[in-house]
Amino acid sequence: MVNRQTCTHCGECVIDCPARIISLGEDGYPTIASEKEGTCYRCQHCLAICPTGSVSILGQHASGSRPLKGAFPDPDALETLIRGRRSVRRFKPENLDPVLFQKLLDVAWQAPTGVNSRQVRFTVLDSHEKVVHLRDEVMAGLLRLVNNNALPERMGYFANFVSIWEKHRVDIIFRDAPHLLIASAPQHLASPMQDCMIALASFDLFAQANGVGTLWNGLAKWAMNDILPETRRRLGIPDDHLFGYAMVFGKPAVHYARTVEHGPALVYRAMEGSVSDVPVD
Ligand SMILES: Cc1cc2nc3c(=O)[nH]c(=O)nc-3n(C[C@H](O)[C@H](O)[C@H](O)COP(=O)(O)O)c2cc1C
Numbered sequence: 001m002v003n004r005q006t007c008t009h010c011g012e013c014v015i016d017c018p019a020r021i022i023s024l025g026e027d028g029y030p031t032i033a034s035e036k037e038g039t040c041y042r043c044q045h046c047l048a049i050c051p052t053g054s055v056s057i058l059g060q061h062a063s064g065s066r067p068l069k070g071a072f073p074d075p076d077a078l079e080t081l082i083r084g085r086r087s088v089r090r091f092k093p094e095n096l097d098p099v100l101f102q103k104l105l106d107v108a109w110q111a112p113t114g115v116n117s118r119q120v121r122f123t124v125l126d127s128h129e130k131v132v133h134l135r136d137e138v139m140a141g142l143l144r145l146v147n148n149n150a151l152p153e154r155m156g157y158f159a160n161f162v163s164i165w166e167k168h169r170v171d172i173i174f175r176d177a178p179h180l181l182i183a184s185a186p187q188h189l190a191s192p193m194q195d196c197m198i199a200l201a202s203f204d205l206f207a208q209a210n211g212v213g214t215l216w217n218g219l220a221k222w223a224m225n226d227i228l229p230e231t232r233r234r235l236g237i238p239d240d241h242l243f244g245y246a247m248v249f250g251k252p253a254v255h256y257a258r259t260v261e262h263g264p265a266l267v268y269r270a271m272e273g274s275v276s277d278v279p280v281d
Pocket residue numbers: 085086087088089215216217218219220
């Protein structure tokens with residue numbers, strides 16, 4: 001839909017459309033031929049780029065969008081967030097406010113996906129009680145494998161975590177966090193792993209910007225997906241989904257006073273010098 005009162009015929013929507021399905025009609029207004037609608041990426045670039053907010057698509061209108069002029073975060077603040085986010089391994093037991101919980105997921109889900117497939121699924125445990133329940137099941141499953149000498153060899157170190165749990169009730173896997181997030185996506189997509197990781201990376205930063213602690217959790221992933229795959233079924237992760245990764249999160253019971261410094265980046269400048277210097281076999 002194009003608002004004919006405000007469209008200036010600038011053609012920006014035509015140029016920016018990645019599927020190249022928008023054209024200016026004979027009347028000078030942008031249009032999509034009905035036979036081309038099926039190849040729309042559903043990216044909404046036409047709505048995003050229109051300087052006068054005249055384009056509506058897929059039921060979305062400019063009035064429902066945020067204006068961007070001058071609204072991006074200050075680069076210094078964003079740098080401090082990237083440098084200052086830490087893996088949190090100590091959590092308060094209380095659950096997050098449900099409104100914030102939902103907002104973190106909704107914002108993270110805005111992350112880009114290959115060919116805009118937007119099929120990343122967030123499987124969540126929204127209360128400490130549920131994570132405790134899952135943790136108890138996973139620890140019991142691992143203990144069974146330890147007792148039967150049936151842990152996969154390359155994951156033998158999980159026996160230590162079970163032992164620490166049994167002796168001291170210290171949870172090295174889920175870190176006694178109140179919430180768990182798993183990103184999964186259908187295997188057949190163009191880039192399911194990348195889609196999941198970008199969504200989780202977005203979640204990570206946005207959560208920490210909101211004072212919520214996060215921990216990327218390879219141990220939980222291996223326990224739930226690789227060692228005890230019945231757990232992923234129990235959590236309702238579809239069989240045809242790639243288990244992207246797991247993250248635990250909640251109010252931190254730890255406060256970091258400063259950033260750590262890891263730089264400079266490991267950079268290799270390829271194609272330095274003249275291209276003819278590159279040896280060719
Ligand atoms: C993909 C990935 C998996 C991780 N898995 C775990 C994990 O299972 N348990 C854990 O305690 N930390 C885990 N971490 C946290 C890393 O150990 C941590 O990022 C690293 O030590 C640097 O600390 P920082 O995140 O505070 O900068 C993981 C991090 C990443 C990126």
